[in-house]
Amino acid sequence: MSLLSRLQEVNKEETMKTTKEVIINRSSDQQSPMSRESEKKVIPSKKTETKKQVRKSETDKHRQLKAQLHKQILQEMKELDDIDSIIPKIDEMAIEIIKEEESFRGTDRKKIVEELINDLTGFGPINPLLLDEEVSEVMVNGPTQVYCERNGKLVLTDVKFRDSDHVMHVIEKIVAPLGRRIDESSPMVDARLPDGSRVNAIIPPLALNGPTITIRKFSEDPFVIDDLIQFGTLTKEMAIFLDACVKARLNMFVSGGTGSGKTTTLNVLSNFIPSDERIVTIEDAAELQLGQDHVVSLESRPPNIEGKGAITIRDLVRNSLRMRPDRVVIGEVRGAEALDMLQAMNTGHDGSLATGHSNSPRDMISRLETMVLMAGVDLPIKAIREQIAGAIDVIIQQSRLKDGTRKITKITEVQGLEGDIIVLQDIFSFEQKGLDENGKVIGSLVPTGVRPKFYERLENSGITIEADVFVAKEEW
Numbered sequence: 001m002s003l004l005s006r007l008q009e010v011n012k013e014e015t016m017k018t019t020k021e022v023i024i025n026r027s028s029d030q031q032s033p034m035s036r037e038s039e040k041k042v043i044p045s046k047k048t049e050t051k052k053q054v055r056k057s058e059t060d061k062h063r064q065l066k067a068q069l070h071k072q073i074l075q076e077m078k079e080l081d082d083i084d085s086i087i088p089k090i091d092e093m094a095i096e097i098i099k100e101e102e103s104f105r106g107t108d109r110k111k112i113v114e115e116l117i118n119d120l121t122g123f124g125p126i127n128p129l130l131l132d133e134e135v136s137e138v139m140v141n142g143p144t145q146v147y148c149e150r151n152g153k154l155v156l157t158d159v160k161f162r163d164s165d166h167v168m169h170v171i172e173k174i175v176a177p178l179g180r181r182i183d184e185s186s187p188m189v190d191a192r193l194p195d196g197s198r199v200n201a202i203i204p205p206l207a208l209n210g211p212t213i214t215i216r217k218f219s220e221d222p223f224v225i226d227d228l229i230q231f232g233t234l235t236k237e238m239a240i241f242l243d244a245c246v247k248a249r250l251n252m253f254v255s256g257g258t259g260s261g262k263t264t265t266l267n268v269l270s271n272f273i274p275s276d277e278r279i280v281t282i283e284d285a286a287e288l289q290l291g292q293d294h295v296v297s298l299e300s301r302p303p304n305i306e307g308k309g310a311i312t313i314r315d316l317v318r319n320s321l322r323m324r325p326d327r328v329v330i331g332e333v334r335g336a337e338a339l340d341m342l343q344a345m346n347t348g349h350d351g352s353l354a355t356g357h358s359n360s361p362r363d364m365i366s367r368l369e370t371m372v373l374m375a376g377v378d379l380p381i382k383a384i385r386e387q388i389a390g391a392i393d394v395i396i397q398q399s400r401l402k403d404g405t406r407k408i409t410k411i412t413e414v415q416g417l418e419g420d421i422i423v424l425q426d427i428f429s430f431e432q433k434g435l436d437e438n439g440k441v442i443g444s445l446v447p448t449g450v451r452p453k454f455y456e457r458l459e460n461s462g463i464t465i466e467a468d469v470f471v472a473k474e475e476w
Helices: 003-029 033-042 046-080 083-100 109-121 124-131 164-178 225-231 236-247 262-270 313-320 337-345 361-373 381-391 455-460
Strands: 135-141 146-150 153-156 188-192 198-202 212-216 252-256 279-283 295-299 327-330 353-357 394-400 406-418 421-435 441-447
Touching: 124 135, 124 146, 124 164, 124 212, 164 188, 164 198, 164 212, 225 236, 225 262, 236 252, 236 262, 236 406, 236 421, 252 262, 252 361, 262 327, 262 353, 262 394, 279 313, 295 313, 313 327, 313 337, 327 337, 337 361, 337 381, 353 361, 361 381, 361 394, 361 406, 361 421, 381 406, 381 421
Parallel strands: 252 353, 252 394, 279 295, 279 327, 327 353
Antiparallel strands: 135 146, 135 212, 146 153, 188 198, 198 212, 394 406, 406 421, 421 441
16 A cells, blocks of 8 residues: 555544544533533532542541551550550650651641550540440440440440451450450350450451440449439339348349340349358359359350360359359359259259349240250150249349330249149239330339238248338328
């Protein structure tokens, strides 16, 4: 092909390209006003982009300053090896870094220093929530979502972790001193904080949102019966009755749903036990805070990395009977240990206390039957019911109501077995009458007017309860 013909072809291609561009531009100019408006809406405004850029730059500066400060703290720790002596210097370190680099001016120095102190001395970003007396529970749902419970209601906080590794660091800080482990082979763990607060952690691949922590806080000063009366959990008459039941060595079972306050009530009941008795407590993670001197606390143990070495609640219940206990207190019955507990109650270990999950006293009886069958012993239902009827004297039903308040809704006597049915009789119950304008539950805790069958047993123990305790005030 000659040079001239090649040039002609190039010119044709350029002409066609130019023509296409002109057609496209014309068609875009001839668009309807509606389409132009929609295009304008899609394009973000310069102000929005500027705000995002400012926020990003502030976050980056925050992270950079925190990273530099963290490095300097690590260097100081190598020299001093004492965290308590470093903490007062952290703010001074931050001021020096900001003086050296002007780009850090304007960052929230106090917030960065507080975060680093929480990481060093506490449990990271959630440390302020754990120190807040109004917060009763903390729930970390991954690094960017943290809830807390205030006055029985769940509230979303502005607390955030840096990333999933930051959450994992806090979990390891909690479980490491207890000899527990958490990793992909064992992605769930129950533990406790130094103040006795209960911790449950679960990590990926089981937790899809990221590492998840649930902390049930406990008061530094354990609640006493007067506190529960003040909270409206129970009445003075109910407190007198429960005090008498514990001192008369009746076997008592606290039932209720998750977060209803079973452990708190069990702790308060255990304070009625005379100080001259030997108490053995058995729990998955030690939570009970008993005020007596003679207390032996036992805690179950999960299996090791090879799947061996586990010590269950059932093993501990069996062992506790060889420890000469006056009282056996079981934190929660949830499996085959129910059989061993019932046998202990039926063989001279009176005055035992325990908790379990259920919606009502009748449901608690059914659950106990199921848990006994989990022991793998082929017992007829009637034999199991005879064991339950002979072992348990009182069931205390606790509930968390819609307004977040926790109340003992029933105190029920286990009267015995009639035919194949265990007979239950309510001694006290909560009568709900409705809700007020603020959504608060309106109701009252009243006696049913029935005196328990074991009243003579109370009198034989030298305990006298006035008759008006079992009668509603309106009836007088």
